[in-house]
Amino acid sequence: MPVPIIRSRNELRAIVAGWKAAGETVGVVPTMGALHAGHLSLVRAAKAGSDRVVVTLFVNPRQFNNPADLAAYPRTEASDAEKLGPLAVDVLYVPDGDQIYPEGFSTTVSVAGVSEGLCGTHRPGHFDGVATVVTKLLLQTGADRAYFGEKDWQQLQVVRRLVTDLDIPCEIVGCPTVRESDALALSSRNLRLSEAERAAAPALPQALDVAARAIVAGTPVAVALDDARAAIVAAGFRSVEYLELRRDADMAPTESAEAPARLLVAAWLGDIRLIDNLPLPAVERARQAG
Known part of the structure; x- marks a missing residue:
């Protein structure tokens, strides 16, 4: 109807x-x-x-x-x-x-x-x-x-x-964020990615996941974020606009892995700007369960 x-x-x-x-x-x-x-x-x-x-x-x-x-x-x-x-x-x-x-x-x-x-x-x-x-x-x-x-x-x-x-x-x-089977967050902007760019795009959520797991395992936040930025660029992204750990409620920057906090990222893949985020508590629960 x-x-x-x-x-x-x-x-x-x-x-x-x-x-x-x-x-x-x-x-x-x-x-x-x-x-x-x-x-x-x-x-x-x-x-x-x-x-x-x-x-x-x-x-x-x-x-x-x-x-x-x-x-x-x-x-x-x-x-x-x-x-x-x-x-x-x-x-x-x-x-x-x-x-x-x-x-x-x-x-x-x-x-x-x-x-x-x-x-x-x-x-x-x-x-x-x-x-x-x-x-x-x-x-x-x-x-x-x-x-x-x-x-x-x-x-x-x-x-x-x-x-x-x-x-x-x-x-x-x-x-909750809805994702493709390869973990890329759904966005209207994804339609504007070329075939090669679409193939590279999942590196963004993958880098967040790796960084989040590293942080909850004890890696210093600055080190984990530097590694994630390097991985995103190495995958074919033009640049990382920002990648930060922030507290959930007030969006204040934090160096603590304690919940609730999340990683937030914006990066350019060709001429398309993609954003994503990942909460640390979800990663911590997954790490304890796995």
């Missing part, structure tokens, strides 16, 4: 008001389209945790600091809607630009602390764009729960912080 597509915030709000009047809960999965299995796993989680599910599709220009990256981002509304049909999504909200940023729009939501460093340093303004559009989408959808993937860990912490600070009555649910 085709998923209903709504483009007006007022129409969406009227539908949601009807659901709420009936005592139903609303889950939202914010996306920029080009849906893959990772997105669909978020939708399934939303279906399991909410009475009604809204998927949003909006390519947000304010979170792109590179105009060429914005222009290259795939627009696949028809195929996205087709993928959502079997999941019985209640509404696909595809707002026109003026529904998000009307004429005269002059407000920016900026989250300090967790947005600093990592992608916050290398993509100036990115998290301001994310925080602003997510705030708008949560308010427009009236969602009780919103579902985000853990692959974008820093983004997830930014969203959690803004919801807490702005008293938005929405639970933020983080969902």
Whole structure:
């Protein structure tokens, strides 16, 4: 059954008001389209945790600091809607630009602390764009729960912080990263990799795994990270933008292998920027079990 597509915030709000009047809960999965299995796993989680599910599709220009990256981002509304049909999504909200940023729009939501460093340093303004559009989408959808993937860990912490600070009555649910059989994290950007680049890409999660295991085994963090950077470049990556160990909750840098902490990486494979992360607690449990 085709998923209903709504483009007006007022129409969406009227539908949601009807659901709420009936005592139903609303889950939202914010996306920029080009849906893959990772997105669909978020939708399934939303279906399991909410009475009604809204998927949003909006390519947000304010979170792109590179105009060429914005222009290259795939627009696949028809195929996205087709993928959502079997999941019985209640509404696909595809707002026109003026529904998000009307004429005269002059407000920016900026989250300090967790947005600093990592992608916050290398993509100036990115998290301001994310925080602003997510705030708008949560308010427009009236969602009780919103579902985000853990692959974008820093983004997830930014969203959690803004919801807490702005008293938005929405639970933020983080969902596990979905990976290919060779451990590469699913991403819309993977579609832009050449055949040779795609073959090299699994070196990124492999390097994280090796570094994480080394750290929990007692290797100094700096040594493990240096080794991982060298392995990533040796596999064919052009450069490693960042590779750091950070505490989960506040994103502060740490030299401690004690949980909860995770490795976060961004690296360039040709002209494609890939990100990933790996929590140390999962590696520690696996090491003890194995």
